[in-house]
Amino acid sequence: MSKKSGFKIIGTGRYLPGRPYTNHDLARVMDTDDEWIVRRTGIRQRHFCPEGVGVSDLALPAAKQALEDAGRAPTDVDYILFNTMTPDHVFPGSGPLLGEKLGCVGVPALDLRTQCAAMMFSMQVADSLLISGAAKTILIVGAEAHAGFMPWSDWDILEGTSDKKPEPEDWDRATRHRGLAILFGDGAGAMVVESGENGGGVLGMDVHTDGCHVDKLLIPAGFRTRPFISKRTVEEDLWIPTMQGRDVFKYAVTELPKSIRRACERAGVGVGDVDWFVAHQANQRINDVVRERLDVAPEKVPSNIARYGNTSAATIPILLDEMRRDGRLQEGQLVCFLALGAGIHWGSAVVRL
Ligand code: UT7
Numbered sequence: 001m002s003k004k005s006g007f008k009i010i011g012t013g014r015y016l017p018g019r020p021y022t023n024h025d026l027a028r029v030m031d032t033d034d035e036w037i038v039r040r041t042g043i044r045q046r047h048f049c050p051e052g053v054g055v056s057d058l059a060l061p062a063a064k065q066a067l068e069d070a071g072r073a074p075t076d077v078d079y080i081l082f083n084t085m086t087p088d089h090v091f092p093g094s095g096p097l098l099g100e101k102l103g104c105v106g107v108p109a110l111d112l113r114t115q116c117a118a119m120m121f122s123m124q125v126a127d128s129l130l131i132s133g134a135a136k137t138i139l140i141v142g143a144e145a146h147a148g149f150m151p152w153s154d155w156d157i158l159e160g161t162s163d164k165k166p167e168p169e170d171w172d173r174a175t176r177h178r179g180l181a182i183l184f185g186d187g188a189g190a191m192v193v194e195s196g197e198n199g200g201g202v203l204g205m206d207v208h209t210d211g212c213h214v215d216k217l218l219i220p221a222g223f224r225t226r227p228f229i230s231k232r233t234v235e236e237d238l239w240i241p242t243m244q245g246r247d248v249f250k251y252a253v254t255e256l257p258k259s260i261r262r263a264c265e266r267a268g269v270g271v272g273d274v275d276w277f278v279a280h281q282a283n284q285r286i287n288d289v290v291r292e293r294l295d296v297a298p299e300k301v302p303s304n305i306a307r308y309g310n311t312s313a314a315t316i317p318i319l320l321d322e323m324r325r326d327g328r329l330q331e332g333q334l335v336c337f338l339a340l341g342a343g344i345h346w347g348s349a350v351v352r353l
Pocket of ligand 1: 032040183244245246247286340
């Protein structure tokens with residue numbers, strides 16, 4: 001990996017829609033409970049995107065906040081990288097929608113589809129665009145609206161605005177998908193990056209894709225069937241992700257420590273030199289095991305999963321923004337980003353702030 005990195009984070013922002021939904025709220029529509037969810041995942045609440053709102057809408061306030069933090073105007077942006085697995089439309093991607101909403105007409109807007117590992121790939125693309133001179137000011141956004149694939153229709157019961165009980169078949173269906181449904185939450189995060197100086201930027205990077213495990217986490221519906229949305233895909237819930245959670249868990253705790261070691265080696269630093277490990281928040285237990293395997297102190301691995309759940313591509317920029325705004329992140333610190341998600345895509349990046 002090149003040492004003449006172009007990547008410097010000059011602004012961040014985040015947006016979480018509406019009010020949080022607790023584990024107790026979820027327990028009104030399926031057979032689950034707060035104790036199980038907290039013990040197995042660390043999650044206590046999450047936000048859901050309102051109906052009729054898309055990820056480009058969630059991304060807009062996060063992007064504006066990041067630009068303001070960076071002291072840049074939308075007209076300064078000359079590249080947009082939009083990361084999501086829940087786009088506003090099947091096509092085109094959400095990058096063009098955000099560009100239009102921001103007033104960045106004519107600015108290239110590239111959608112990346114690497115799910116929860118999105119930020120690793122976006123950082124590498126951004127770094128390369130800056131080094132090559134193809135871009136000077138890049139807006140990187142991660143935004144998700146998972147609410148659309150939640151396995152219940154009784155939103156009024158979930159929200160507590162109705163005293164009704166779910167029909168037994170609705171309860172059973174949501175319960176069949178409970179391992180997935182308790183994990184995900186919605187939101188958006190954004191960062192503005194430009195070429196850095198003084199030896200900053202991406203010092204070492206390690207990204208991978210292993211398509212042998214596509215079946216471990218995917219939405220089965222797609223353009224393999226005609227028409228791609230049919231009565232059958234709806235009746236068989238093929239638009240709801242299927243997840244072999246235990247396998248993904250094992251893959252993450254096996255591969256992420258190796259990836260971090262490789263990224264540190266490429267950066268010419270020791271794992272112990274890293275100030276912060278800004279990790280994707282899929283399950284608190286995954287991050288605890290990765291941390292233990294690397295022998296890293298708990299206070300170096302910040303967590304916000306209790307409040308937001310797994311926000312997929314939005315997770316890392318949301319956490320980054322929280323840390324930047326509350327003063328934890330300081331110029332000159334060494335940060336290791338790490339993430340793994342459906343694909344399976346995973347990786348890590350060692351960045352000097
Ligand atoms: O970011 C994208 C990548 N995704 C991930 O990284 C996800 C990784 N995997 C995980 O986080 C975990 O595997 C899950 C949180 C999804 C599941 O936790 P687990 O400890 O692997 O549980 P399990 O699926 O093996 O299920 C254990 C038991 C089962 O009951 P039995 O068969 O032992 O009686 C499940 O039916 O827990 C039951 N269960 C639940 N109970 C209450 C599963 N989900 C729930 C639930 N509430 N929500």
